[in-house]
Amino acid sequence: MGSILSRDNSAVVPDLPDEIIRSEILTRLPVKSVVRFRCVCKSWNSLLSGDPDFIKSHLTLYSMNLNNGALICRCIPHAQSDDPLTSRFQLGGSVHGLVCVYNYDRDASSSISCIGLWNPAINHYKNIPIPPSARSTCIQSKHNFRLGIGFDPITNDYKVVYITMKPDHPFVADVYSCNAGSWAKTSAKSTFLSRGEPFPNPTIVHGRPYWYNDFAGKYYVMFFDVQEEVFRSLPGIGFINKLKKQKIMVNLRETLAFMYYNNFNHSFRSVDFYVFNERCGIWTKNYTVGPIIMPERMYFDLCNCFLSGDLLFGSRNQLKLVSFSSETHAVNNLDSHVYFFDSCRRWYLPFVGIYGYTESLVSVQGMNAIHVDKAGVDILIIEKSL
Incomplete structure (x- = not known):
């Protein structure tokens, strides 16, 4: 020594x-x-x-370290191409630093034209073949399918789930296993019927994708059990129906939660956090933050929250991002905490798909190092202000 x-x-x-x-x-x-x-x-x-x-x-x-938890989202689109990293792509979620990206094409013979897994921190990328359900049926709307990503800790396997939705029919899912390198149909049929408005993008918690939806004024939350490859629902969601507020489903400190709020021009009276207790199987109101007064009397949207619980706000007219600390109630400018993959430094609200993201060194079989043309990639990574 x-x-x-x-x-x-x-x-x-x-x-x-x-x-x-x-x-x-x-x-x-x-x-x-x-x-x-x-x-x-x-x-x-x-x-x-x-x-x-x-x-x-x-x-x-x-x-x-919860302060290492960032957010990743899509912003302004550029010209179309067949590469999901240089096209008008969508995000299907992020697990352990791996981001699921895909592109849909209404004019093609399938609902999506390409799928991939990407680790932005180390610029490794893996192309995934189109799932059988997307090739065999022509889905003319991007709203008729959903994509998600999950992690099975038992087999150490990252999986992509492709859900086909047909009105008044059970969900059908294809699952891609990175370990196997192939797609497979789920063995158990879903008991959930595709009804109401198309559900939003998934919220990933502990490697499981969650979705919520409403039908006839009633809300429900379902998730994809990555290990068993079946859909399951969460109990006791009736309280959502009684709250006449705007809502966003989020990952709060690796716990599934809903943010409820009403905004009035430049201020928010309060933001309520309801969390799901897996052990007891119930939803409870965890805490409330507010009132929140935005700087410079600009109009802000509540976009999401960081893993630590800090809130992310974006201003439509001023192209400005700020965070609100749930502990100190400080409003922090995030201009220096945003990493743009778009060299034009342009973005707009609302973001298209915003997910929790923690950078990692994780790579899966078949991933290769790539060079990303930053002028053609339409995402930004937003880091938490310390």
Whole structure:
């Protein structure tokens, strides 16, 4: 073991053991720093580039800090192409830093023209074949299917679920397994009927995609059990019907939650958080924040919340993003915390698909390093203000 020497050649600080550096320091650093340290030496390059134990440890320890939780969303579209990363693509969710992207085409013989998994932090991408249900039936509307992504911790498998919706018929789902590298029909038929308005994009909590929808004025929440590959519903959702407020389903500290609010021009009287207790199987009101006074009397929309519970607001007319701390009630400007993949630095509200996102080193079989044309990719990553 070496040491750092003072001017008189006396040892003052011993070198840290390699194991401490690997397990206690490198595993807690941002991905950009880890990637940069690959060039230190060959052993570090081997460790940081593909060691599964290190990647898993980094994912666990880095994501434990809720302040590392960011948001990812789509903004202004550019010209169409057959590549989901340079086209008018959609987001289907994010798990462990992997982002599901897809593109739909109403004029084609399938509902979607391409699907992929992308890790923006390390720029690795995997193309996924079109699911059989999308190829066999011509779905003329983007509202007749939904895509989601999940993680099965038992088999360590990332899965993409493609849901086909036909009015008054049960949902039908194809599931793509990254381990198997193929699509398969779900073994159990869904008991949920496709009714009412198309449900919004999923909210991902603990690697499971959740959706909510209303039919005849009644709301329900369902999720896709990634391990068993079946749809399930959550009980006790009746309280939603009684609340005459706007709502957004969110991931609050890795717990499924709803934000309820009424906005009045430049201020919000309050935002109520209702969370689902999995152990008891009930919804409870967790806490309320507010009143929230926006700066400069601009009109803001409530967009989502960070994993930590801080709220994200966006101004339509001024193209401005701010966060509101649920603990200190401070309003923070996020202009310096937004990472644009669009070199034009343009975006608009409302965002199209906004999800929780935590950067990682995770890569799945078949992923390859790619060069992303930032001028053609229409997403932005919003980091939490500390």
